[in-house]
Structures are given as structure tokens and as C-alpha cells.
Amino acid sequence: MELNSRKQQILLAIITEYIDTAEPVGSRTIARKYKLGISPATIRNEMADLEEMGFIEQPHTSAGRIPSERGYRYYVDYLMHKYQLSPDEEDLIRQEYTSKARDIGLLLQRTGQLLSQLTHCASVVQSPKMEAGSYKHIQLVELGMGRAMLVLVMDNGTIQHRLIEIPSSITGGDLATISSVLNAKLSGHTIETIKFTLIKEIYLELTRHRHILDLVLEVLRYSLTPGAEDKIYLGGLFNMLSQPEFHNIEKVKTLLSLLEQESLLASLLAQISKPGVNVRIGGEISCRAIQDCSMVIATYEVGGQPIGSLGVLGPIRMDYAKVISVVDYMTRHLSNALERLFRGGGNQI
């Protein structure tokens, strides 16, 4: 679908204006604000064409035009100017990542808050995939009364723990023995490389404690299932409420109830189809329930490997140029911060 230059200019003007004001845009407004050198009447003619082609629509006869989803898509793909973050905004982000994080969870949570604050959208940040790391330390700690805690420390700084029940015949010493054997065998292995042979070895060495081993292996197996242990940090919902499209409480209610389901958030973040920043507009989101929103998502990486996703969710009428820049910029910074955290060093951006 080709658009001549003037139609492009007009479409760009309509979308820019509508993103800014949230009001349908009329031909006079464009003629006045955007010096295209043509009269409202001409613009009206072009608008009629654009409408016929499906790039814009009219809420009712005597109103201006608003972009259609297709219009936004064309805008994002071809028309949009790159947004340059203001020095203030850059500072805000940089500052966040220079202070040392004592905990990855906190880092991710703060990332979400910042994302939301800068974009006026809700932010969604996924914790690093367990599968991406390798076991660094495994510890069974006896808690008394037939309970023990299994702690898994991964080399990427994430941690997983689970309460398990143990027979009362098992002593703290037994658990220490099991821990050290498991450590010796598994340490440094990624989840994928724990093969059956390895497990067999462990079994042989610890025949007496098969029962516990089964429990431990069950936990390991669970930690293997992708997404099983991922936490998702959702934040800045209130930032989104300033947008006029959420003045309707019913909309807010359904959206909130959806966003409280972690599994849904995970499936949203999984809709990344290409490297870099991904934009999903309205119906492009494969989730019926939130098709009147758009999403801008990306993956962050450590050592060149994508290990998690993050993004924002907001009204279809969002400032794509800015949001895309912010998501891009923050993804890089987060990747870098994690890189430094896990590997030491890390490149400067």
C-alpha cells in the first residue's frame, strides 16, 4: 500500500496531533498547526482518501479523524521520527543503574517503576529465566519437625527455594551429606545439561536417601519448566490512569483484574517475534481481553543471551516514538547493569 508524500505528511500530522490531544483531528487544525502549504479543503480531500484506504476513521460524521490500528502500524513502521530522550530523562535512568543494587528483584522492580513513570503506561518486567543460569550452590537446610528448605543459587544471581517434607529419621548431618554430593555433581551445570546419567550417579552415591533425592529432583525438574518460577513485576498502574482512555471505570476494572494474573502477563511478554523492540498494536496482541491496548516489549540480555523480557502496556493512543525509545534505552541499561552484576565489568553504553 503506497502513500504519496502529501498523504504521508497528513497522516503523520493527524497521528501526532491525536497522540498529543486525544481529540479527533480536523482539517483546519492541521492546516493551522502543520504548515503543509495547502488549504483545509485539500486536506479534507486527502483525508477522505486516507479513510477509504483504512488508515484513519471518523467517530461520527461531524467529528475529525482518528488513526485506525492500521494507521498506527504505518506510522510506527514508516513515519515516526525517533524520539531523543531529554537530558533529564537520561539522567534519571543512568542514576538508577549506577547505584548498586543489593538484590536483582529490587533492580527489576525499580526498572518497572521508571518505565512506567517515563511512559505513563503500566510496566511489566519479567525476572531472569532460571534456565539461562547454571547451578552454583545447592543446599538442604533442616528446619526441624520434618521440614527442610531446599535452596538453589544460580550463577546469574537468582535464587529459588522451596519447603519440603522429610522423614524424621533424616538428620541435619544427612542433609549436609546430600547437599555436598549434589553440589559436587551439579555445580556449574545448566538445567539442560543435567542428564539422566548424572542423576544415576547421584542415586548410586546416595542410595540411602532416595526418598529425599526424589523430592529434590522433583524441585529441580520443576525449576526446569520454562516460566515456572519467573516472577513478574507489574507496576505504575496509576500512571496509566492519567490517560483519558481510562476514565471509564469498567475498563480499568477489567484491565486490573486481568493484570493481576501472572500467567497472562507472562503470555503477553512472550509475544516477542524479533530482536530489539517489538510493538504490538491493539488487535495484534494475541489476547482477546486486552485488544484495546498496545504493547511495547523487548528482551534484555546477559552475555549476548536473552534472559528475560520487559515492556509496557498502555492505550493504543500512546506516544510510540517516546515509548519505543524509553524501552530501548532501559533495556540496554538493564542488560548492562545485570552484565556488571553477573560477570563483573560490562561495557559502557
Place this chain on the structure above:
Amino acid sequence: MELNSRKQQILLAIITEYIDTAEPVGSRTIARKYKLGISPATIRNEMADLEEMGFIEQPHTSAGRIPSERGYRYYVDYLMHKYQLSPDEEDLIRQEYTSKARDIGLLLQRTGQLLSQLTHCASVVQSPKMEAGSYKHIQLVELGMGRAMLVLVMDNGTIQHRLIEIPSSITGGDLATISSVLNAKLSGHTIETIKFTLIKEIYLELTRHRHILDLVLEVLRYSLTPGAEDKIYLGGLFNMLSQPEFHNIEKVKTLLSLLEQESLLASLLAQISKPGVNVRIGGEISCRAIQDCSMVIATYEVGGQPIGSLGVLGPIRMDYAKVISVVDYMTRHLSNALERLFRGGGNQI
């Protein structure tokens, strides 16, 4: 302030009706629905008295009456009938706590969701205080590149971890040594009982690793500050939006932005002044920002010791009878579940 029996009956009727309908209650409605055997005119006279005494108020001259905060307080203290949970509701709760939790965090989160679902209020659940437990296991795990992870496992099943930087001269073996000394010395101690003498002992034994020790002790000291590491689970916000008082977006927005601050939530939960279920109505909440809400909170216990709080936040016009019952019932069940988790056994309720 004494109220004769008839005034009490009328006040009870007004509050019951208003909680149910969220509309100002008129004398005719009371005469019709609540068979008090008196005419609307008489009720009007009594209402005038009740208003003068400050138990009810009138939004405008030609409207019915609504309860004042003082009226709600009187209702909660003297008039309210105990709410008996329906078998369905009881089942729902019981079911939640019979399934085994693999993780305390999840248990608390589900508790919050249930609280919210049953009360149509937002739920706030605090994680067990670290101070209440004693150290069970301390482990320093080397992650490479000058990073290590300090893991603290408490006997109450909570866990704390933190990334720390270590000089590259330190080896994994060193960390293991430090870990085992720390374990030997600290295991079984509560945070309060770690005295200076104990720390001195450790210092003597590990003079070579003073640098790391300082880092570790700093983390321990931090975990000592009450509230420092408490997580707070906030949930069910969307349940609250069904209440008519939150049809105004501005209200929702300010409330949401407040509730995203963990520190504020912590200070809310700290407002418990007596054992059992506490009710704070409107201005009784020591927090200017949310004085048009009420709170029903309680502490849960393990081994007779209160170790955390939970509660709900909702409009002043909430169904106190039901909310109080639900909070009470769930607190007991949560206490019991944690009891079983930490100590094995635990009483049946």
C-alpha cells in the same frame, strides 16, 4: 453517650441499609423494611436526635441520612451482629489451606487474594518478621567475577539473600570456611541474641577475612532493623473498584499511587493496638492521605508469638460484620497453616 433501645434499632437499620445500598436512607424505607412498629414520622424525630448527637448526617436537606464515622464506630462496638460465614465461604478458605504450600510467599499471596475476593476490599498481607526467627543456615556462595551471594535461611522458613562484592583474592574455599564458622557460631541464634561478644569471637577466628565479615555483618545488621526486609503483598485492587465510592477516577488514582508505596502499607499494618481484629474507621487511620477509607487488620501468630499482620482496606461504607469475620477466620487459618509448616502438627481449628 447513651442511646435508648429504639434509637439503637434505628441507627442499626440506617447503617445496615446504607452498607447494603450505598444510598442515603430515608424514614419511609426504614418503616417499610424494618418492622420497628413505628411510623415514618416517629423515625424522623429520632433521626433528628441521632443527627444532633453526631451518629448520622445528611448529605443535603432533601436526602436521607448516612452514618457518620462516629455512627460506624458505635455500630462496630455495640450494634453489629456477628456475621457467620456461609458454608461455601468456609469451604473456600479451608480448601486454600489444606493444599500444601511449596513456598510461604505463595501462601501469603493467595491469602491476600482470598481476603480480597471475600470482602471486596484491597488486601494487604505482610510477610513474617525476620526478627521473629532464628538463623538456621548461613551460606556464602561464590558467583565469580568478584561477586558472592549471601543466603540467610531462618527457622521460620523465610529466606533472605543479597549480592555482595568480594575482593578477587578470596576463593570459593575461603567463602566455604567463612560460611562454616558463621554457621557454627550463629546457627540457632535469634537476631536479638547476636551480641557483641559473639561477633568478637567470629572476628578472632577469621581475622584474615575481616573485609568480608564486615559485609556480612552489615547485611545481618540490616536484617535486624524491623521491617527492613518485610515484603508486603497487596492484592485484589480490582475487587475494590466494584464499590460505588470508587467510581471517581481521581480517587482511584491517588489511592493506587499511595498503595504502590510499600513503606506506607507497612505503616498502615503497624496500626494495631490490641490483640485480635482491629478496626480503624476513616479518620482513625493515622495517615492523612487515606482518611476516606477504613481498615480491618489483625496479626497472625506462630507459637503464640505474633509474627506478621494482614488486613484489608476498603471504603468507610464496608460490611464491617462480614469483613471482621473474614479477617478473623483467615488469620486463624493462616496462623494454623504456618504453625504446621514451621513446627509440624499444629492445632485443628
Place this chain on the structure above:
DNA sequence: GTTTAGCACTCAAAGAAGTAGAGTGCTAAC
């Protein structure tokens, strides 16, 4: 003395009617 029927009065909320203004499409002239 207490209770109640009756009545005039009040006021918010809902409905009806009218107005203003932004925007369009079409036509005819440039």
C-alpha cells in the same frame, strides 16, 4: 407525653429543548 397523619417545602437528579461550534462533503470558480 408520645405518636402519627397531613402538608408545605427543599433539593438533587433526570429529562427536554435549544444553542453553539467544530467539522464535513459538495459545488463551482480559479
Place this chain on the structure above:
DNA sequence: GTTAGCACTCTACTTCTTTGAGTGCTAAAC
């Protein structure tokens, strides 16, 4: 191909009116 002019459309806003729930007061009934 462009644009000025004009009739037409339709929402949003304002104003006016109506409706009805509710009150307080008074005087009669209990």
C-alpha cells in the same frame, strides 16, 4: 489540481422544567 463558499450534520453544552424522595413542622389522636 486547488480552494473558497455554503449547506448540512451531529455532539456537547447550557438552560429550563419536571419529578420524586425526603424533610420538618403542626395539630390531632392515642
